[in-house]
Amino acid sequence: MPFIDLETNLPASKFPEDFLKRLCTTLAAALGKPEDRMNLVVKADLPMMIAGSCSPCVLMSVSAIGVTDTAEKNKEHSAKIFQFLKGEFGLSDERILILFYPLEPWQIGKKGTPCRSVYIFTKKNNIQFDHKKMTLFDGYQYGEEFGKINVLRKLPAIKDGDFCLAESVAIMMYLAEKFHTPDHWYPADLQKRARVNEYLSWQHSSIRIHGSRILWFNLLIPKAMGVEVPKEKIDNAVEDFDGSLKLFEMKFLQDKPFIVGDQISLADLVAIVEIMQPVGAGMDVFENRPKLKAWKDRVREEIGAELFDEAHRALLSLQEDVKTMDPKRMDPLKPKVLKYFLS
Missing domain, CATH: 1.20.1050.10 (Glutathione S-transferase Yfyf (Class Pi); Chain A, domain 2)
Structure with a gap:
């Protein structure tokens, strides 16, 4: 049961109506989880700074059971997620930060x-x-x-x-x-x-x-x-x-x-x-x-x-x-x- 939090200083107008659905589909495929198990929250228009800069950026946290517990798995997930986010917002790698957290069932x-x-x-x-x-x-x-x-x-x-x-x-x-x-x-x-x-x-x-x-x-x-x-x-x-x-x-x-x-x-x-x-x-x-x-x-x-x-x-x-x-x-x-x- 993955939990995804996406925070950004981009305006809400940058997110089309079907964005959540497409993000859900992308993340479910990347993590190997069913779409009906995904939980997503997107927060736009936030005051944010990454690497000392307030230029457009995205911070995403990904918490899941069994699929975010090794560097190898997370490297593979990152590549797919980066590709999606860069395509959506035209951001460089340096303006996207993804944090992975391993969960166990009793932690939710x-x-x-x-x-x-x-x-x-x-x-x-x-x-x-x-x-x-x-x-x-x-x-x-x-x-x-x-x-x-x-x-x-x-x-x-x-x-x-x-x-x-x-x-x-x-x-x-x-x-x-x-x-x-x-x-x-x-x-x-x-x-x-x-x-x-x-x-x-x-x-x-x-x-x-x-x-x-x-x-x-x-x-x-x-x-x-x-x-x-x-x-x-x-x-x-x-x-x-x-x-x-x-x-x-x-x-x-x-x-x-x-x-x-x-x-x-x-x-x-x-x-x-x-x-x-x-x-x-x-x-x-x-x-x-x-x-x-x-x-x-x-x-x-x-x-x-x-x-x-x-x-x-x-x-x-x-x-x-x-x-x-x-x-x-x-x-x-x-x-x-x-x-x-x-x-």
């Missing part, structure tokens, strides 16, 4: 369950935001800059002017209030809001933790770290997750279309991204659960199939992505991960 914040819920909520409600991509493997979250935003060192986190806020549930509640999103997300009605809060308070120690364990036990720990997980731990995680799903259907969903009633709420949004976690490890959690599957289909329809699929695309590609990972890159994180999940 969008994959993280809480990040997915906030991402979907903001996109669905047309809340404008500057999406900052973080490579957790590089330890950016432990640096001074991020510490000023979130001393907890976790994602997601937001900065709204001078106001900083962490924790996905708190963030969505804040955004719902500030931007006056449709009432059904976080109802003003006292009892409906209490039902939303009830689920959000329960899920942390049930569906969220058990679903995460399945993802780590079945995929990330054995495949990305090369560490065998005892069968007993895997079986216990599946049993706990199954029990949580039964409680979810019986207590929270019952025979209603959504958790609070006839309309989707923050509770449904948080629930679906948590329940999707094991799907990333190849477990069909909706098999033989017709009520749960029907609810998932309704949530997907309410969110919008395109947005729902976009937000989960990285999660659902994990099984393929881990095949190109170097287990040694997990070494800095391995002690913490193994202590948390296997001790």
Whole structure:
């Protein structure tokens, strides 16, 4: 899932309507990635200087899994990208700078369950935001800059002017209030809001933790770290997750279309991204659960199939992505991960 940022001091008028599409096609071919996995941001009219000169220039960063981790690969990518950019803007080699960053699947914040819920909520409600991509493997979250935003060192986190806020549930509640999103997300009605809060308070120690364990036990720990997980731990995680799903259907969903009633709420949004976690490890959690599957289909329809699929695309590609990972890159994180999940 490549992430491309192109910054330039060229005016926006220099970018024809089909520029993003052609750039996407070029980069996808250069990196050997499908076009529907590409993520691009283009920023024009910026005050910029490269090599001590403010003459027209382009700075591009390319972050991707498995294809930007060696000098040889990046040299090959650079040649193709330079050819495209020079042809588009008539710039010399000296006025184009490309930075390559290798990613691993766990480094993409969008994959993280809480990040997915906030991402979907903001996109669905047309809340404008500057999406900052973080490579957790590089330890950016432990640096001074991020510490000023979130001393907890976790994602997601937001900065709204001078106001900083962490924790996905708190963030969505804040955004719902500030931007006056449709009432059904976080109802003003006292009892409906209490039902939303009830689920959000329960899920942390049930569906969220058990679903995460399945993802780590079945995929990330054995495949990305090369560490065998005892069968007993895997079986216990599946049993706990199954029990949580039964409680979810019986207590929270019952025979209603959504958790609070006839309309989707923050509770449904948080629930679906948590329940999707094991799907990333190849477990069909909706098999033989017709009520749960029907609810998932309704949530997907309410969110919008395109947005729902976009937000989960990285999660659902994990099984393929881990095949190109170097287990040694997990070494800095391995002690913490193994202590948390296997001790």
